[in-house]
Amino acid sequence: MRALFHFLESRPGRILRYGISSALLVGFVAFVDWGQFGRLRGQFSAGPVALAVFLAGLSYPLHAWRWWMLYRAQGLTLSLSWSHMVTWIANFYGAFLLGGLGGDAARAFYVCRDAPDQKAAGLASIAIDRLLGLLILLAMALAAFLAKAGDATLASQFRTFAQVGGGLLLVGTVGGTLLLARAPRRWPQWLRNRLGQTACAQVEDLRARTLAAPGVHLWAFVLSTIVWLLDFVSVWLLASGVGLRLPFFETCIAVSVAYASTALPISIGGHGVREGALLFVLGAFGLIAAEGPDRERALLLAVLVWAVTMIWSLVGGVVLVFTRQERAPAPLP
Numbered sequence: 001m002r003a004l005f006h007f008l009e010s011r012p013g014r015i016l017r018y019g020i021s022s023a024l025l026v027g028f029v030a031f032v033d034w035g036q037f038g039r040l041r042g043q044f045s046a047g048p049v050a051l052a053v054f055l056a057g058l059s060y061p062l063h064a065w066r067w068w069m070l071y072r073a074q075g076l077t078l079s080l081s082w083s084h085m086v087t088w089i090a091n092f093y094g095a096f097l098l099g100g101l102g103g104d105a106a107r108a109f110y111v112c113r114d115a116p117d118q119k120a121a122g123l124a125s126i127a128i129d130r131l132l133g134l135l136i137l138l139a140m141a142l143a144a145f146l147a148k149a150g151d152a153t154l155a156s157q158f159r160t161f162a163q164v165g166g167g168l169l170l171v172g173t174v175g176g177t178l179l180l181a182r183a184p185r186r187w188p189q190w191l192r193n194r195l196g197q198t199a200c201a202q203v204e205d206l207r208a209r210t211l212a213a214p215g216v217h218l219w220a221f222v223l224s225t226i227v228w229l230l231d232f233v234s235v236w237l238l239a240s241g242v243g244l245r246l247p248f249f250e251t252c253i254a255v256s257v258a259y260a261s262t263a264l265p266i267s268i269g270g271h272g273v274r275e276g277a278l279l280f281v282l283g284a285f286g287l288i289a290a291e292g293p294d295r296e297r298a299l300l301l302a303v304l305v306w307a308v309t310m311i312w313s314l315v316g317g318v319v320l321v322f323t324r325q326e327r328a329p330a331p332l333p
Helices: 002-009 012-032 035-036 046-073 080-094 101-114 115-147 158-180 189-195 196-210 214-241 248-261 271-284 293-322
Strands: none
Touching: 046 080, 046 101, 046 115, 046 214, 046 293, 080 101, 080 293, 101 115, 115 214, 115 248, 189 196, 189 271, 214 248, 214 293, 248 271, 271 293
């Protein structure tokens, strides 16, 4: 791994990295049929869509701020500007690599490159950051499933899915909370044997790091909630912009399921899976029809959700090509 880092930082390595990044950008521009987007003109309201794009973009600086808080709590002295640059770059890679793992892999690379003596703390901050975001999403999905499980207006198949999904999420949330409330060395022997010594040690390390700075992690939890709410409001505004008057609560549920589905390593950047899951849940709620004008508006909504995601991903590509990340850690205040 060290040899790979040295190569990527050499002149040939930089040329290779910038070449691949530029090729991805050019390939994306060439692949998309921009004429189709031109024909969408007049089919949506520019005001709500522009505000949706802005709110979606605002979530990335907040994400960078959250991660900066987390790795500072672990003792890393990399600056806030470094966190912003790497977060944008990770967003770019997350749109072009398998599932939702590309962004975390990019952040791990830059942590290992720029803080080689603090790799364990840096990687722990990435894991905690990911777990916090997932925890918020699961908590929102749990509340949504439980609230909708008894809704008589839902299709019977989805009502059953909501009941089973809500039960599983509830059991998982309660069980996970009870487990993490105790040190892994006090877990049942069968569970420790199942996980293995290495996994238990990693969980113990993450647990200790989190408990060492509860205030920081509480603020990070709050920021995670704000980030997700911005995404929910953004999609709700996009729906409003195309003429779909969706209830905000149901929109939150649909977006939660859509983003949770992108964690599955079954597509590049979650493209298609995210939009398909969004439309499936909205259809299950009876908010979009299988045919007619509402169906056309729903498909337009899916296109706009994808387009907003790609717009901000390409910003990360521009940051990658034109910005040189700092090497020296910033001094502690």
